[in-house]
Amino acid sequence: MKALVYNGPGKKEWVEKAKPGIEKPTDVIVRITKTTICGTDLHILKGDVPAVTPGRTLGHEGVGVVEEVGTAVRNFKKGDPVLISCVTSCGSCPNCKKQLYAHCYDGGWILGHLIDGTQAEYVRVPHGDNSLYLIPEGADEEALVMLSDIMPTGLEIGVQYGGVKPGDTVAIVGSGPVGMAVLLTAQFYLPGRIIMIDMDPARLEMARTFGATDTVEVGKEDPVARVMEMTNGMGVDVAVEAVGIPATFDVCQKIVAKGGNVANVGVHGAPVELHIEDLWIKNVNISMGLVCTNTTPMLLKTLRSGKVDPAQLVTHRFELNDIMKAYEVFSNAAHEKAMKVILKA
Numbered sequence: 599m600k601a602l603v604y605n606g607p608g609k610k611e612w613v614e615k616a617k618p619g620i621e622k623p624t625d626v627i628v629r630i631t632k633t634t635i636c637g638t639d640l641h642i643l644k645g646d647v648p649a650v651t652p653g654r655t656l657g658h659e660g661v662g663v664v665e666e667v668g669t670a671v672r673n674f675k676k677g678d679p680v681l682i683s684c685v686t687s688c689g690s691c692p693n694c695k696k697q698l699y700a701h702c703y704d705g706g707w708i709l710g711h712l713i714d715g716t717q718a719e720y721v722r723v724p725h726g727d728n729s730l731y732l733i734p735e736g737a738d739e740e741a742l743v744m745l746s747d748i749m750p751t752g753l754e755i756g757v758q759y760g761g762v763k764p765g766d767t768v769a770i771v772g773s774g775p776v777g778m779a780v781l782l783t784a785q786f787y788l789p790g791r792i793i794m795i796d797m798d799p800a801r802l803e804m805a806r807t808f809g810a811t812d813t814v815e816v817g818k819e820d821p822v823a824r825v826m827e828m829t830n831g832m833g834v835d836v837a838v839e840a841v842g843i844p845a846t847f848d849v850c851q852k853i854v855a856k857g858g859n860v861a862n863v864g865v866h867g868a869p870v871e872l873h874i875e876d877l878w879i880k881n882v883n884i885s886m887g888l889v890c891t892n893t894t895p896m897l898l899k900t901l902r903s904g905k906v907d908p909a910q911l912v913t914h915r916f917e918l919n920d921i922m923k924a925y926e927v928f929s930n931a932a933h934e935k936a937m938k939v940i941l942k943a
């Protein structure tokens with residue numbers, strides 16, 4: 599089979615590789631029908647995630663069809679259409695019992711990280727019973743690919759941890775796929791105002807079509823001054839950080855209102871300066887974490903009922919065979935006006 603393999607910093611290749619087989623009785627082998635590329639894959643390719651070793655197949659998102667199941671798998675059979683979660687979980691360890699799937703004793707984010715991932719014709723999914731979801735008949739596969747990672751990330755780490763409530767003023771710093779997923783899922787809770795912040799005017803324009811009430815273009819405007827002005831000096835109830843750099847965390851800690859929440863979603867590679875001397879007296883909460891994907895069943899229901907349409911995030915489509923071209927487009931997202939790319943096998 600073909601697979602997109604990481605060969606060390608800056609190097610990737612679309613190569614012929616052995617098709618994965620069952621290794622443990624709880625494994626499921628899935629034939630990929632659609633997958634995508636995540637910002638995290640770009641981080642890996644830069645060499646920012648040293649746990650990824652050369653030869654590793656990348657990718658942690660996708661949908662497909664069950665090809666083979668291990669002897670202990672009870673919920674799936676050959677031919678079932680499935681959604682693959684970016685987080686693998688056994689469902690029975692102490693952390694899984696708390697739905698803290700990100701910290702499963704025998705799972706977590708391992709696909710395309712510690713084991714071979716989904717940017718291939720086939721993938722082995724450990725603990726298939728708890729890590730896969732049966733695709734409801736008639737569901738839009740492209741929308742479902744957004745449910746592998748970005749939609750649960752936006753909902754759990756941005757919206758739920760941020761405690762978005764009806765009427766709230768929410769600011770989302772970063773309008774990439776994850777920031778957009780926060781924007782889409784925040785609307786489940788009917789916030790009064792959603793301010794999207796980014797330096798890319800095309801992304802901000804897209805955000806308005808997805809429900810942003812206000813936008814702030816970094817570079818043209820100072821995000822802190824602008825948000826404080828927009829909120830009559832009060833700041834925002836929920837400030838979501840969806841970039842992963844010190845500057846954007848700093849914006850969030852400066853625009854959060856008294857009694858508000860800072861929900862950090864971005865993956866940080868460097869320390870940030872926490873202004874506890876200003877924050878302590880403001881009664882604010884700061885949250886952060888790795889997505890657990892425990893909201894996937896809920897998201898599947900909202901998708902089915904038409905309450906959310908994450909397929910809007912798809913801007914480009916390629917054949918899986920053209921994945922090298924897709925990486926080029928996704929790596930130049932601003933220039934290409936790309937949000938999410940779909941790779942179809």
Ligand SMILES: NC(=O)c1ccc[n+]([C@@H]2O[C@H](COP(=O)([O-])OP(=O)(O)OC[C@H]3O[C@@H](n4cnc5c(N)ncnc54)[C@H](O)[C@@H]3O)[C@@H](O)[C@H]2O)c1
Pocket residue numbers: 636637638747748751755771772773774775776777795796797798801816840841842845846862863864865866887888889
């Ligand atoms: N916590 C989790 O479980 C989890 C899961 C998935 C992704 N993430 C992280 O979420 C973050 C966002 O992911 P993404 O795929 O949307 O990334 P992305 O790189 O596609 O988007 C980031 C956006 O931030 C904007 N930006 C950059 N600097 C900015 C600044 N100074 N002010 C305002 N906007 C700025 C960029 O223009 C871009 O639109 C990343 O750090 C990613 O690693 C976290």
Ligand SMILES: [Zn+2]
Pocket residue numbers: 636637638658684747748
């Ligand atoms: Zn991802």
Ligand SMILES: [Zn+2]
Pocket residue numbers: 687688689690691692693694701702703704705
């Ligand atoms: Zn577990």
